[in-house]
Amino acid sequence: MSFDFTEVAVRDVSRHYGRRRALAGVSLTCRSGEVLGLLGPNGAGKSTLLSILATLLVPSTGQVYYGSHTAGQAGPALRARLGFLSHDLHLYPELTARENLEFFARLYGVEAVSERVTTALGRAGLTARSEDVVSGFSRGMRQRLALERALLHEPRLLLLDEPFTGLDDASVAALVARLHELRAADRIIVVVTHDLDVAERLLDKVAVLKDGRLVAFDDAHGRIREHYRAHVAVGDRCS
Amino acid sequence: MFLKVAWLVMRKDLTVEVRSREIVYTTVFFAVACVLVFAFALVKEGRPLEDAAAGIMWISVAFAGTLALGRTFERERHSETLRALMLAPVSRPAIYVGKLLGIVLLLLIVEAVLVPLVGLLFHAPIWNRPLLLIALLVSGTVGFSAVGTLFAAMLVRARSRDVMLPILLYPITIPVIIAGVRGTAALFEAVPAVDLAQMWLALLGFFDVVFVTLSLWTFEPLMTE
Structure with missing residues (x-):
């Protein structure tokens, strides 16, 4: 629906x-x-x-x-x-930036997951770090990634x-x-x-x-x- | 879609565990330590206390399971990722099933180490009816984890969750533990009481159906604040 x-x-x-x-x-x-x-x-x-x-x-x-x-x-x-960027960021520190976005994209039923995630990583300025686990990111990097996570499914x-x-x-x-x-x-x-x-x-x-x-x-x-x-x-x- | 979501959540949990190996190492270590303590207490001059093996095996599974449940949901609490899962436009019971499957798999890995150790230390004939033993272990683990996953998810934001989880979990899962112990003890007899073990297995299957159904039913309202 x-x-x-x-x-x-x-x-x-x-x-x-x-x-x-x-x-x-x-x-x-x-x-x-x-x-x-x-x-x-x-x-x-x-x-x-x-x-x-x-x-x-x-x-x-x-x-x-x-x-x-x-x-x-x-x-x-x-x-x-709905897209929600909480103060707690809602990211799995053990997963890479790409894995985090792909997991949530699939959960939200986003189409063309791979391309959408690549675009989102580019917007977050994290293309070069896409295969790195999130636990190694600075607060700013995690914040940018979390925002793109919240926007993956184009919420109203x-x-x-x-x-x-x-x-x-x-x-x-x-x-x-x-x-x-x-x-x-x-x-x-x-x-x-x-x-x-x-x-x-x-x-x-x-x-x-x-x-x-x-x-x-x-x-x-x-x-x-x-x-x-x-x-x-x-x-x-x-x- | 239900199964796809459950698969996604389970795969994510297992990927996280493969990266950290935190839960599997701590639970295996804890379960092995538990069995060793019992072995020191109950094995005298190389002769174990009669019929103790089944009880010790299931107590170790229950203790290790409680530890695994707590740690699994502690991870989801860390970055409030459980809230992110609850926000997703998917069936919340599917999320529950995914978490449940992840915990069951972890506990089966623990049991793969634990059962041979119990067999060795307590001279338990674990190869008497291996398929029936596996069936008892799987169904007992599902029943225990079904209730445990529900309570651990419910308590994830409670301050006293580490204390509350066993207090809530053990009284309700006692029927599962008893059925597991009796069924396993029947198999560990010199002449395995297969009919008796099958009866306990059937009872465990019944508990699984009841606990999983009730948990699926109550997960969404219990997770809504």
Whole structure:
């Protein structure tokens, strides 16, 4: 079954872990060709929201709509349209870069696996290291490989959890350029980040979370720093 | 597609193991150490305690199996790759079957070392009915691993997973262990009690069907947080 959508809508979503509330009544929307940034201090609920969008967590209350369907209605077909780059990268360190990509490509039913993987390795700048095991890669190399892994099946919704962590300036610039390409290709991109400089270059919308609540949701480009200063503790990242 | 996914997951697990050889070395070492300790305790002047061989063999398999289960899923926890598997648009029970097959194969390798050692140290007649012994070992291993794979996957994000796994696993797999021990003991008698061994084998087959079916049924809801 093929399934596609052009909008993701979070409707009054809450999530509790036992008695602890991680998210409370969050509602927001993101459409094709938009990059939504989730900002907020540590423990604000950003990664929880990302996991809910990725269908890895079920909301305690509320719903997420992918087009007109919920995750339960769309089933596994929805997962074929989601790409998730977690902070943990989701790569097998004992496998080579090529083996990692080939494994996930086959799992996602990607056609012409070999060519697709070769292209992905080229995009990650890892053609020369394709037969090396991932455990020998730097954080930046693994991050680039993990991004290509998440994009192998051309997902509609791309979820990125702190994708700029540990990258040098050149890698950050390359990743930002890649995300601009994906936005132009009508993907829906949701990024958790603490990097305000990158956020200002990349985001179309910003959602600021604090203590599990959505304290700001704005599509006005240029007010990201203002929202961050207003709602997130003033610290060294706000310079 | 179901079998293709199971094959992919199993092949990936075996490739990782061939590269690291971590689980097979540690479990074989652990199982051999276990048998040796029992041999020192129960073999006096070259004469082993009567009927001890079958029990010692299955206890070693169960202990080594618990170690293998823990280590296999520890790998998936390391880079949260189990979450990546759960995100894939494939049948989640197929992922379970792939993990199960990988663990069963690993344990069969351990048993290939363990059984001759038990035969040697405890004078167990392992060549009496080799095919029936293999059938007992395979079906017992499948039953034990079916429950173990489910629990190890469930506990992968739990802080106390190393403690919880045996606490949950052993009480439920006791019927499998008992059937394995009784069936193997029947084969190890001076005149092998083939009918009795076949009866225990049939019971093990029944446990396998029940445990695998229940695990396939419950894997998806248990893995959804």
